[in-house]
Amino acid sequence: MVTATSTTASTASLLTAAVTSAQNAASTNSAATSSASTDSSSAGTSALSSLTSNFNTFLTLLTTQLKNQDPSSPMSSDTFTSELAQFAGVQQQVDTNTNLTTLISLTQDGQQSSDMSLVGKTATATTSVLPLQNGQANVSFTTGSAEPLAIAVTNSSGTVVKTAELTSSVGANTWTWDGKDDSGSQLADGSYNIGIETMDSSGDTSAVPFQVTGSVTGVDRNGSSIYVQMGASSVDMSDVTSFSDNTSSSSSSSSSSSSSSASSS
Numbered sequence: 438m439v440t441a442t443s444t445t446a447s448t449a450s451l452l453t454a455a456v457t458s459a460q461n462a463a464s465t466n467s468a469a470t471s472s473a474s475t476d477s478s479s480a481g482t483s484a485l486s487s488l489t490s491n492f493n494t495f496l497t498l499l500t501t502q503l504k505n506q507d508p509s510s511p512m513s514s515d516t517f518t519s520e521l522a523q524f525a526g527v528q529q530q531v532d533t534n535t536n537l538t539t540l541i542s543l544t545q546d547g548q549q550s551s552d553m554s555l556v557g558k559t560a561t562a563t564t565s566v567l568p569l570q571n572g573q574a575n576v577s578f579t580t581g582s583a584e585p586l587a588i589a590v591t592n593s594s595g596t597v598v599k600t601a602e603l604t605s606s607v608g609a610n611t612w613t614w615d616g617k618d619d620s621g622s623q624l625a626d627g628s629y630n631i632g633i634e635t636m637d638s639s640g641d642t643s644a645v646p647f648q649v650t651g652s653v654t655g656v657d658r659n660g661s662s663i664y665v666q667m668g669a670s671s672v673d674m675s676d677v678t679s680f681s682d683n684t685s686s687s688s689s690s691s692s693s694s695s696s697s698s699a700s701s702s
Contacts, residue, residue, distance in 0.1 A: 447585075447636060447640060448585060448587065448602050448636075450636070450640070450642070451585060451586075451587040451602070451634055451635070451636045451642055452587040452589070452600055452602060454587065454634040454636075454642040455587035455588055455589040455600070455632045455633060455634040456589040456591075456597055456600065456632070457632070458589065458632025458633070458634055458644060459565075459589035459590060459591045459595075459597065459630050459631055459632035460589075460591055460595045460597070460630075460632075461632070462565035462566075462591070462630040462631065462632055463591045463592070463593060463594070463595040463630040464595060465565070466565060466566055466593075466628075466630055467593060467595075470671065495523070555653045555656060555665070555680055556653050556654065556655060556656070557652070557653060557683055558652075558653050558680045558681060558682060558683055559650055559651070559652055559653070559680065559681045559682070559683045560650065560651055560652075560653050560665055560667060560672070560677050560679075560680055561577075561648050561649070561650045561677070561678050561679045561680075561681070562648060562649055562650075562651075562665070562672045562676045562677045562678060563646075563647075563648050563676050563678060564648075564649060564672050564673075564676045565630055565631055565632065566628060566629075566630065566649065566670050566671070566672055567590060567614075567628070567629040567630060567631040567649055567670070568628060568629075568649065568651035568667035568668050568669070568670035568672075569614070569616050569624065569625075569626050569627055569628075569629055569668070570626055570651055570652055570654075570667065570668040571626065572615060572616040572623065572626065573613060573614070573615060573616060574590075574613070574614040574616065574629070574649070574651075575611065575612075575613050575614075575649065575650045575651070576588075576611065576612045576613075576614075576631060576633070576647050576648070576649050576650075577609065577610065577611045577612075577647065577648050577649075577650065578605075578609075578610050578612075578633060578645050578646060578647035578648070579608060579609050579610065579646075580605040580606075580607065580608070580610060580635070580645065581607065582607055583604055583605060583606060583607060584604065584605050584635045584636075585602070585603075585604055585635060585636050586601075586602070586603045586604065586605050586633060586634070586635050586645065587600070587601070587602050587603075587633070587634050587635075588600065588601040588602075588603065588612060588631065588632070588633050589631070589632050590614060590629050590630065590631050591629065591630045591631075592624075592627075592629055592630075593627075593628060593629070593630070595630075597619075598618045598619070598624060598629070599614060599617070599618055599619055600619060605635075626668055626669065627668070627669040627670075628668070628669045628670040628671070631647075631649070632644070633645040633647050648678065651667030651668065651670065652667060652668075652683055653665055653666065653667060653680070654666050654667060654668055657671065662674070662675075665677055
């Protein structure tokens with residue numbers, strides 16, 4: 438459970454750190470989303486294109502050599518046979534790479550079909566991507582003592598939409614965002630970014646590790662990676678730590694939601 442705290446000079450500094458953390462997360466997540474497809478698919482395509490280019494170059498050189506050979510001293514049958522064998526080997530490599538690419542794609546499609554059984558479950562992930570679904574987003578973290586915390590939420594452009602200044606309890610904590618910004622306006626469901634910072638007795642700030650939870654609405658393949666969709670949010674499968682049946686958790690997080698409302702008033 439977390440409780441609201443009043444704003445002081447030290448908490449203002451802590452809040453600034455949380456805002457910076459959330460904005461950095463927005464920048465990182467935006468860049469990762471835009472580059473994932475290009476980076477993951479271009480490597481295999483580039484390799485196959487290079488091999489095909491070598492194949493075509495080899496064929497051109499061989500035919501040019503045959504056209505321009507000295508009629509009085511033609512290429513020996515052994516040399517010609519050797520070069521034809523090399524030609525056949527390159528062609529076989531091209532065909533093998535093409536077939537392997539198809540096989541990998543079919544395997545990934547089968548994995549994606551299997552993962553579709555996850556739709557409807559609750560996913561817990563270690564990511565700064567915060568899915569707002571049905572006007573609610575949930576975050577969990579653990580602290581070793583009662584610590585001052587600052588939480589900042591940004592939209593995909595890095596604009597801060599929600600901040601909270603809280604004090605954690607010892608052990609497991611949850612924070613539920615009701616989807617309202619700092620002015621009390623309800624925001625649309627979508628993908629947001631979050632940063633959580635704490636401050637020690639010396640005034641030094643540090644990031645608090647956290648996890649987000651959301652309801653799985655789909656599974657998508659982007660290149661060689663599998664992504665779990667939670668509403669408008671897309672999270673790499675490798676960042677997901679667990680799946681569970683989608684059960685209501687409103688009773689366990691209601692106190693955190695109330696604290697959030699108090700801190701923003």
